[in-house]
Every structure is written in structure tokens, then in C-alpha cells.
Amino acid sequence: MFTMLFPIVFPIAAGIILLVMKEPESRKLLTGFAGVSLAVTGALAMYAIFHGEGQAVILFQLTQTLPIYFKPDSLGMLFAGVVTVVWVLAGFYSFSYMAPLSGKKEGGEKRFYGFYLMVFGILLGLGFAGNLITFYMFYELMTLLSLPLVLHTRSREAVMAGLKYLFYSFCGAYMALFGLYFLYRFGNTLTFTAGGVLDPSMVPGNETLLLVAAFFMILGFGVKAGMFPLQAWLPTAHPVAPAPASAVLSAIIVKGGVLGMIRAVYYMFGADFIRGTWVQTVWMILALVTVFMGSMLAYRENVLKKRLAYSTVSQLSYILFGLALLQPQAMEGALLHVVFHAFIKCGLFLAAGLMIHQTGKTKVDELRGIGKEMPVTVWCYTLASLALVGIPPASGFISKWYLAEGALASGIPVFSWLGPVILLISALLTAGYLLPVTMKGFFPGSGYLCGRQEEKRGLFFSVKKEASAWMLVPLMILAGLALALGLFPNPLAVYISDIVSELL
Secondary structure, three states: OHHHHHHHHHHHHHHHHHHHOOOOOOHHHHHHHHHHHHHHHHHHHHHHHHHOOOOOEEEEEOOOOOEEEEOOOHHHHHHHHHHHHHHHHHHHHHHHHOOOEOOEOOOOHHHHHHHHHHHHHHHHHHHHEOEHHHHHHHHHHHHHHHHHHHOOOOOHHHHHHHHHHHHHHHHHHHHHHHHHHHHHHHEOOOEOOOOOOEOOOOOOOOHHHHHHHHHHHHHHHHHHOOOOOOOOHHHHHHHHOOHHHHHHHHHHHHHHHHHHHHHHHHHHHOHHHHOOOHHHHHHHHHHHHHHHHHHHHHHHOOEHHHHHHHHHHHHHHHHHHHHHOOOHHHHHHHHHHHHHHHHHHHHHHHHHHHHHHHHOOOEHHHOOOHHHHOHHHHHHHHHHHHHHHOOOOOHHHHHHHHHHHHHHHHOOOOHHHHHHHHHHHHHHHHHHHHHHHHHHHHOOOOOEEOOEEOOOHHHHHOOOOOOOHHHHHHHHHHHHHHHHHHHOOHHHHHHHHHHHHHHO
């Protein structure tokens, strides 16, 4: 029982303690408490992941027939594992990022760590949820408690971005809630069940209504996943947040929407109910439009963090297209990309944060020569970029291969070939907006050093701005994962294949 509850309750309690306690006299006490809490939560989560599958615990009864309870399955364990790795690494990175720099501070560290820990627990609860009502409750809490991470700097831009994030998220959540009402009416249960829960005796005559409900749930969860036409919050909110918050928002929070789609389509309505309908067709269209649009906007954007945010819009819809195909190989590619993208994009945002933190430069064209000053950072950025582009043997190549093969094998008219074509175009655009930072960073031309002209070329190698190990080590681990998972993908691929075999 406590195997699942401890990793959820402990970080929430630790976060509340941080928020209500007085400001510590020593910053070391603050970061020490946050660091120990992160490490303990990570250990508890990993123990639950390896020992908690199949266990069930009812937290309380919302109504007589709607329990709030946890029962982790293979998909939930996968999500919780990715959350744990990313959250712990980005958390330790933040200890140095939030520290004073040239007499200035990001500010509000106690508040930041408090909400950061609480969201960690909420996300683990999201992964361990045993039914749709529990999932929905933690999904809403995820939005509310992650909002302060967006608002952190409390600038006018941050406040407006936070309000936009809240408005879009609530609109999406209410659309998902609309579908939940009909599932409760026409389903045997709200417990996650492979193949769906619709009552065969109640579906005839109500197909149109149920398809509308399914579409609302897809569109609603698609808001968090950045799917067109409700993706505008993402490139607004991510750039204004501190780098570690941007990293987890782009790597994990958006995956909450992806997980919601999977739960709704594959565990509630059932893939067979959606297959061949207008819902599947519109879902595929929206996903491909988002892939292309996000890549184009990223290619044209000069602000580095905003460029990465548009990239997330595009890359998330690779996953959504794979899910919309309702084809086993495509779904394997989508779930692989969930994992790979989380590590890659977290690494890219942390690298961007490092560059901005150490140089004060926020635009791509200002980072000319940055590779001479921060070679380790830029090499990690480059490895993550190659993985996101899909260059073998990096991890992104594996997931995109599965997605293309699944699309071709689906036999769906037009989409079976249009999907791979758009994915290929997007990959070229991805290279076009990520790799110039590397090229101009290492080969800026004579006399340039991070956006300014110098008389002595030897200065390239004499000025170093690498950050502390607290920031570099998490970045190096994520870059290593982006490469290692491409070199040795089989254990993860087999695990995901078992999940897919239960659903399709």
C-alpha cells in the first residue's frame, strides 16, 4: 500500500513545508532540504516502479461508485520512470542556476523549490492513477501547481504567459471532462482497461454522440500536448520560466496531455471504436499540421528558448500522429519518442539555460563563438540536437523509424505516405533550426567571440564560461542518455512492445 503512496505524498509534504517555513538564514539549508527531498523521492519512486505494479490502494471514495485510487500498470510505470529521471536531474541543475550571479538572483528560491517538489508528487500520482477520475484530478492539480513555475519571475510578461497557460489548460481540461461524463454514462467502469470500457449494449444508436465525446477528449488533452489549434500557450509560457522549469514543462508536463490521450483512446473508448472514423482522420490531420507548423515557426524564431518551445510543439505531434494511426508499430514509435523526447528536450533547455546564464545572451545570432567559451555545454547541446533530428545512432532515429514504418504499414489512404513525407521535411527543418548554434558556435569566423569582435583570435581559447558541475553533470547525463538509448534501444523497445500488444 505505502509503496505507491510514499513517492506521491512525500514530495508534496516536503513542498508544503518549504512554502510555509521561514526563509532559511543559509542558502545551503534551503538547497540541502530540497536536494535531500528530491533524492528521497527519486529513490521511493524507483522502488515503487520496480515493486508496485499490480498493487492497488483506494485513497478515498469520491462517490459510492467513483474511488480515487492508484493501481500502476506498465504504461504508468514508464511515465513515472521518465518523470523521475528528468525531475531529479533538472532539480539538481536548478541549485546552481538559481544561485546569485553577479550580485543578482533569479529570486524566490524557496517558492520555486516548494512548488517544484509538489508537482513531482502530483506527476507520480498521474502515472500511478488507476482510473480516469483519479487521473483527471491529478491532471488538474498538475496545471494549478505548475503555474507558479511559469509565473516565477513575476514580470508582466511572466504573469501574462501564466494566465494564458491557465486559460488554455482549463479549456482543455473542461473538454476532457465533457468526454468523461459520457464515458461514465455509457461505460461499464472508469477503471483503465485495455481495449476500452464501453458497454456493447448501450453503444448502438449512440455512436455519433460517443465519437463527439472522444474527439473532445482528444482535443482537450491535446491542449497540454501543444496540438493545433490550441498550442499558442506553449511558446509563450516556456521562454519566460526559469531554465529548469522550462525544461520540465517541455519534457514532462506536456506529456501529461499525451498520457491523457492514450488513456482516453486506448483504455476508455478503445482503438477499434475510433478506427476508420472521422475522429481518427481529423486527429491525424491536426497532428501533421502541428508537426509542419511547429517546425516552420521554430526555424524562423531567433530567441533560443522560444525556438525550442516551437520545436516541442512540432515534436509532440510526432507522438500524436503515431498514436492517431492506431497501428502497433506506429504506437511503439510514439511511446519510444515520449521517452527519447523527454531526455533530449530537457537536455536542450538545460543547455540553453546554461548559455543564457553564463553569457546573458538570449538570441541565436548572439551566440556566435559560444562553442569556444563553453565547449562542454555546446557538445552536449549538439548530441541532443542530433538525436532530435534523428541522425543514427542517436535515439531519435529509432523512434522516427518506427513512426515512418508504422505509417507505411497502416495502409490508410494518403496518410500512409503523407505522414513520412512531413516527418522527413520536419527533420530537415529541425536540423536547420538546431545545428546553426553548433556551427556558428564552433566556427564563428575570424575575430568573433560570442557575438562580439575581438582583435586576438587566441582569445577564443583563453576565455571559458563553463558553469559549475551542478549544472554540467545533469546536462552530460541527459546527452549521454540521448545517445545510449539509440545505441541500446532493445530493452526499452521490448518493454513498450509488451504494452502495445495489450492494446492493439
